[in-house]
Amino acid sequence: MVDNFGRKSLPWGATGGSQMLDRATKIKIHDLMVKTRCTEETAISMNKQGEGFFWIGGAGEEAFGVSLGLQIRKGQGPAYDYLHLHYRGAPIAMAMGTEPIDQIRQMRATATDRYSGGRQFVEHFAIPEWNIVPVTPTIETQYLMAPGTAHVQRRFGGEGITVVTGGDAGTAEGDFHCCLNWASRPGEELPLLIIVTHNRFGISTPSSQVQASNELNRQAEPFGIRNSIHDGNDVEAIWAALEEAIAYIRKERKPYCLQANVSRIFGHSSATGANRVPEVDCITAFEDKLIKDGIMTRTEVDAVWKKWKEHLKECLAQVRQEPLPDGADIWRHVFAEPATV
Amino acid sequence: MATYAQGIRLALHYAEENLGLTDVFGEDVGPPLGGVFTATQGIKCAWNSPLDERGIIGMAIGIALAGGRPVAEIQFADYIFNTIDMLKLAGNLRWSSYGNYGVPLVIMTPVGAGIHGSIYHSHSFESMATHIPGFKIVAPSNALDAYGLMLSSIVDPDPVMYLKSKALMRVKSEHLIPGEPGDLAELNKRINAPIGDRSKWVPDWPAVEDYRVPIGKASVVREGSDLTVITYSRHVLECARAADQLRGEGISCEVIDLRTLFPVDWPTLRRSVAKTGRVLVVNEDTEVTNYGEHLIRKLTEEFFFDLQVAPRLLAGVNVPGVGISIPLEEASVPQYRDVLDTMRDVATQPGRGTTGEWPLLPETVFGRR
Numbered sequence: 001m002v003d004n005f006g007r008k009s010l011p012w013g014a015t016g017g018s019q020m021l022d023r024a025t026k027i028k029i030h031d032l033m034v035k036t037r038c039t040e041e042t043a044i045s046m047n048k049q050g051e052g053f054f055w056i057g058g059a060g061e062e063a064f065g066v067s068l069g070l071q072i073r074k075g076q077g078p079a080y081d082y083l084h085l086h087y088r089g090a091p092i093a094m095a096m097g098t099e100p101i102d103q104i105r106q107m108r109a110t111a112t113d114r115y116s117g118g119r120q121f122v123e124h125f126a127i128p129e130w131n132i133v134p135v136t137p138t139i140e141t142q143y144l145m146a147p148g149t150a151h152v153q154r155r156f157g158g159e160g161i162t163v164v165t166g167g168d169a170g171t172a173e174g175d176f177h178c179c180l181n182w183a184s185r186p187g188e189e190l191p192l193l194i195i196v197t198h199n200r201f202g203i204s205t206p207s208s209q210v211q212a213s214n215e216l217n218r219q220a221e222p223f224g225i226r227n228s229i230h231d232g233n234d235v236e237a238i239w240a241a242l243e244e245a246i247a248y249i250r251k252e253r254k255p256y257c258l259q260a261n262v263s264r265i266f267g268h269s270s271a272t273g274a275n276r277v278p279e280v281d282c283i284t285a286f287e288d289k290l291i292k293d294g295i296m297t298r299t300e301v302d303a304v305w306k307k308w309k310e311h312l313k314e315c316l317a318q319v320r321q322e323p324l325p326d327g328a329d330i331w332r333h334v335f336a337e338p339a340t341v
Numbered sequence: 342m343a344t345y346a347q348g349i350r351l352a353l354h355y356a357e358e359n360l361g362l363t364d365v366f367g368e369d370v371g372p373p374l375g376g377v378f379t380a381t382q383g384i385k386c387a388w389n390s391p392l393d394e395r396g397i398i399g400m401a402i403g404i405a406l407a408g409g410r411p412v413a414e415i416q417f418a419d420y421i422f423n424t425i426d427m428l429k430l431a432g433n434l435r436w437s438s439y440g441n442y443g444v445p446l447v448i449m450t451p452v453g454a455g456i457h458g459s460i461y462h463s464h465s466f467e468s469m470a471t472h473i474p475g476f477k478i479v480a481p482s483n484a485l486d487a488y489g490l491m492l493s494s495i496v497d498p499d500p501v502m503y504l505k506s507k508a509l510m511r512v513k514s515e516h517l518i519p520g521e522p523g524d525l526a527e528l529n530k531r532i533n534a535p536i537g538d539r540s541k542w543v544p545d546w547p548a549v550e551d552y553r554v555p556i557g558k559a560s561v562v563r564e565g566s567d568l569t570v571i572t573y574s575r576h577v578l579e580c581a582r583a584a585d586q587l588r589g590e591g592i593s594c595e596v597i598d599l600r601t602l603f604p605v606d607w608p609t610l611r612r613s614v615a616k617t618g619r620v621l622v623v624n625e626d627t628e629v630t631n632y633g634e635h636l637i638r639k640l641t642e643e644f645f646f647d648l649q650v651a652p653r654l655l656a657g658v659n660v661p662g663v664g665i666s667i668p669l670e671e672a673s674v675p676q677y678r679d680v681l682d683t684m685r686d687v688a689t690q691p692g693r694g695t696t697g698e699w700p701l702l703p704e705t706v707f708g709r710r
Contacts, residue, residue, distance in 0.1 A: 078407055117439035126438035133406045134438040138426055144396055145430075148403015151364075178396040185391070333440040334475060336498035 020240055023295050029070070029235055030290060031304055033062035033283050036091045038308040039100040040266070042316060043107040043122055047270045051320075052107040055274055057123045058088035060265030061197055063282035064232035065091025067239040068163070068195075071246055072096055074130050078156035082131040082149035084142040084164040087123050088197065089135060092165070096130055100308075101315040111325040117332070118325040140170040143179035143194070150183070150190035150255075159250040161191040169202025171216045183255035184223040192255040193245055194220070197232060199264040204272065220257035232260030233282040235289075342525045343518055346510040348484030349380040349449075350532065351518055351549050352491035353412065357386050359551070362495050364404055366390050367397055367414030373539045377416055378451060378510045382534045383544035394420055398427035398448065402434070405444040410495060415450040417458075418466040418504070425469070431500045432475025447494045447501045452480070453625055454674045455508025455575055460662030462507070463670070465626035467573075470502045471603050471635070477556050478602040480504040482577035484514030486600055489554030497556060504602075506575040520549035559606035561613070565593035568688035569613040571636055572623040573599040576675065580623055583681040592688045602632060607639075614640055618649035618694075621687045625674040628656040649692025655683045 021029070040059040046052040058065055069092040073081045085092060090103060102114055109118040115126045126134040133149070136142060146164035153160045170176065176196075183190045196216045200207050207214060217227040226248065230241040238260055245256045263279035290296040343351060356362035365381050371389040375382030390397050394415055401413035415421040421428075428448070435443045454463035470478050477499060481487040487505065494501035513525060522528050531545040562577060563584040572580045577598040584594040595613050599606065614620055620640055622633035633654040641652055655675050657663075663673045675683075 082407065113439070115439070115441070116437055119437055119439065124437075126441040128441050134434050134442055136430055136434075136437075138430065141399065141427060141430060144399025144427060145403040145406065146399075147396070148400045148405070148409075149407040150403070151400065152404055152407035152409050175395060175399075178391075178393050178399075181391055181393065182396050182400065333436045333438075335477075336435065336443055 020243065021236060026235075026290060026295055029066050030283075030286060030296065030301070032066045032070075032095050033091070033286065034304045035100065035308045036062050036066065036094045037283055038305070038312050039094070039103050040090065042100070042104060042312040044266060044270070044274045046104070046107050046316070047274065052122065053109065054121050054270050055107070056087045056121060056269035058090040058092075060199070060263035060279065060282065061088050061232065062091045063235045063286060064197060064238050064260045064262055065089065066095040067235060068092050068242050069095025071242055072163070073160065076129050076131060078149075078153045079158050079160050080131050081160055082133060082146070082153070082162040084133055084146040084149070084162065085125065085135050086142060086166045086170075087121065087135055087137065088167070089125065089165060090123050093125050093127070093132060096132070098125065098127070100312055101318060104312070104315045104319045105322065108319050108322075109324065110319060110322045111329070112319075112322045117329065140166055140173040140175040142166060143175045146192060146194075147179060147182035147190055150192040153191055154188070154253060161193055161246065161249045163193045163195065165195045165197060167202070168196055168198040168200065168207050168211070168214075168216055169205070171196055171219070172211065177219070180220050180223045180225060180257070184225050189254045191249050191253045193249055194225070194255060194257040196257070196259045197262045198259055199262050201264060201268065203268045215259065217257045217259035225255050225257050227257035227259075229259040230261070232262040233280045233285060235282070235286050342523055343484045343514055343521050343528055344510065344525075345481075345484045345487050345506070345512050345514070346378050346380045347528065347532065348487035348514065348518060349491055349505065350382060350384070351521065351547075352488045353381060353384045353387075354544075354546050355549050355551070356492060356495045357384060360492065360495050361410050362386060362412065363409040364388070364411040365414070366400070366411065368392055368416045370414050373534075375534055376414065378507070379533070380505070380510075381414070383532060383546075394424045395427055398424045398431065401446045401448065402427070402431050402444050405446040406442060410445060412447040412449060412495065415448065417462050417464070418450040418452040419461040419464040421450055421466060425473075428473050428476070432473045435499065436475060443498050444500055445498050447491075447503050449503035449505055451507040451510075452504045453506050453508060453575060454663045454670055455506070457665055457667065457670060458507065458663070459665035463663035465624070465657065467504060467602055467624065468626045468630060468632040470504065471632050476500050476502050477604065478502045478504065479556060479600060480506070480574045480602055481554075481600060482506070482509065482574055482598050483512070483516070485516045485518055485552075486554050486560070488518045488549075489552045490556070490600065492551065493553045493556050501556070504574065508575045512578075518549055519552045521547050554600060557601045557604045557606055559600055559609040560598045561595060561609065562598050563594060563596040565595035565617070567593045567617060568595065568619045568621060568684060569610070569617045570594055570596045570621045570623060570684060571599060571610060571633075572596065573602060574624070576623045576625065576680065579675070579677050579680045580684070582677065583684050586681060587685055587688065590685070592685060594684055594688060605636070610636070610640065611643070614644050615647060618644075618647055618692065619687055620648070620652040621655060621684060622652070623655045623675060623680055623683075625657045627659045628654060629659045631656045649694055650687060650690045653683065653687050655679060
């Protein structure tokens with residue numbers, strides 16, 4: 001496979017993982033990838049039809065995201081993994097167990113939106129029972145908060161880790177540097193997986209115009225942080241890379257910086273049209289391999305798509321019946337107790 | 342009898358022993374220095390952070406998200422401005438996640454002039470801080486309140502901005518913190534870190550007790566009937582002193598120490614303004630879009646027909662900084678003479694009741710009066 005930078009092979013750090021995934025896991029991964037993509041496509045369609053104000057999401061990051069989500073130790077509190085996601089985290093969340101209908105609710109900004117009560121853009125999860133802390137629209141600020149949960153985990157002990165994700169463009173903010181620094185203080189190293197998903201663009205600006213290097217993980221080297229770069233469109237490769245990085249952090253209680261090169265299959269967001277762009281589609285690539293390896297047939301693959309498309313139609317029909325929030329609701333949750341103004 | 346800085350230190354000690362305080366951190370907050378104003382000396386859970394204000398706020402948010410109870414310090418409010426979006430996130434995470442997460446954290450930072458700190462050690466921050474919804478903002482004026490407000494801030498389920506006055510750090514309290522020794526020399530000996538090698542020093546903490554100043558509760562430090570003076574932080578001392586002097590001139594001033602800037606203790610302000618019909622707000626932040634304007638706007642809306650004279654704001658002048666030279670600082674932020682003269686002026690200015698120049702309209706036209 002050739003990644004988005006035209007590389008046929010990975011420069012270093014990767015450990016081929018095709019033997020690590022069993023048949024059932026591969027089928028499960030595929031199912032989750034399609035489930036996520038159908039949800040994204042429904043949200044895009046809603047935006048185009050005026051049923052949602054703004055779409056942004058993780059379409060094109062399914063190989064990376066599902067592989068990560070399935071390796072998370074899910075639960076509440078410092079014994080479990082914390083996730084500081086950015087706004088392309090749906091594949092991760094879906095692999096952890098979120099349901100499409102909740103994403104559709106947030107897209108439509110209904111009162112039933114369990115993540116934000118109709119206040120946030122889509123894909124802004126907040127799930128305390130799984131340690132998914134609130135996704136913020138601000139670029140890179142999640143890299144400043146992630147050391148905090150990792151700090152608590154370091155003190156707590158055990159094997160829980162913190163995972164933070166963000167895009168390549170955001171690493172230009174000093175916050176990325178700050179995260180590397182906080183994570184690697186001598187004697188205070190943090191169990192923190194610092195991930196950069198590199199899709200080569202910041203909205204419309206190519207990274208080649210504004211960043212000298214496309215191996216952003218190497219910024220971790222002066223801090224003594226182990227790091228690697230991988231083809232995030234290759235399920236088996238990125239699964240293995242994440243597995244290795246996560247195992248290292250759980251055991252060594254030290255940070256790791258991982259770059260996954262991914263596609264942005266519908267562009268930045270609805271602000272740039274959300275139209276299909278000619279990039280590597282990790283789902284298509286994975287399906288070709290599954291069929292070639294005799295794990296699934298084309299008919300079985302098509303059936304997965306049909307199943308989730310029909311499910312999303314039902315979700316959308318359901319959500320259309322659900323109420324929008326009441327205007328007076330703005331006063332809820334300003335403070336823990338009834339607001340005093 | 343403790344100083345303001347000692348009041349904070351004693352509160353942090355009490356909270357780490359009794360209230361679940363997990364982290365006190367910031368630049369030079371841990372040993373050996375224990376804070377540039379000594380407010381964190383001897384605190385077991387105090388540690389030094391990188392010189393990274395945005396990272397400090399982010400770390401505090403993360404700790405709070407994971408169940409910790411942090412007090413994070415920005416060494417001077419002058420250096421907090423690059424953290425505004427992090428503060429906004431702290432303020433909005435509960436709201437934006439529809440109550441899924443809260444971030445119980447305290448950000449403490451020294452504010453104001455009065456120590457000849459030049460342009461970047463003299464900033465005020467309340468006008469900006471109170472513009473960040475989701476935060477509670479406190480600004481104590483004495484050691485006992487510094488203690489009681491810190492304890493209330495630490496146990497509060499929401500983010501609290503704790504604005505501590507640089508100029509008050511060495512000011513001794515008139516009132517004892519419950520459990521502190523009455524002799525300041527003894528307290529100093531027991532809890533002040535020694536000069537020189539501190540590596541083996543351990544504080545001998547007095548058995549201070551739980552004492553809370555409720556967030557949102559002001560204090561009437563001087564009662565009076567001619568003028569309501571609303572202030573906080575170090576200008577409480579100046580306004581109280583001026584009220585005492587004016588009392589000798591037959592002018593009765595009520596001085597209110599807000600203590601909490603948000604949420605505002607409107608009932609206390611209402612009671613006073615309804616009584617006096619005259620309002621003066623005193624602070625040292627720059628006057629344009631000053632926090633005091635908010636107080637005056639709300640009080641004017643509510644008491645327009647009851648006010649005897651136009652409400653007044655005495656604040657810092659709107660120049661880019663506070664110069665280090667004495668005449669420059671004195672010309673930039675309200676001094677005692679400014680406070681005294683303005684209080685006298687607002688209290689004695691001919692009012693509506695004297696001149697009859699305010700129209701008296703039927704109550705039904707404008708609703709309540």
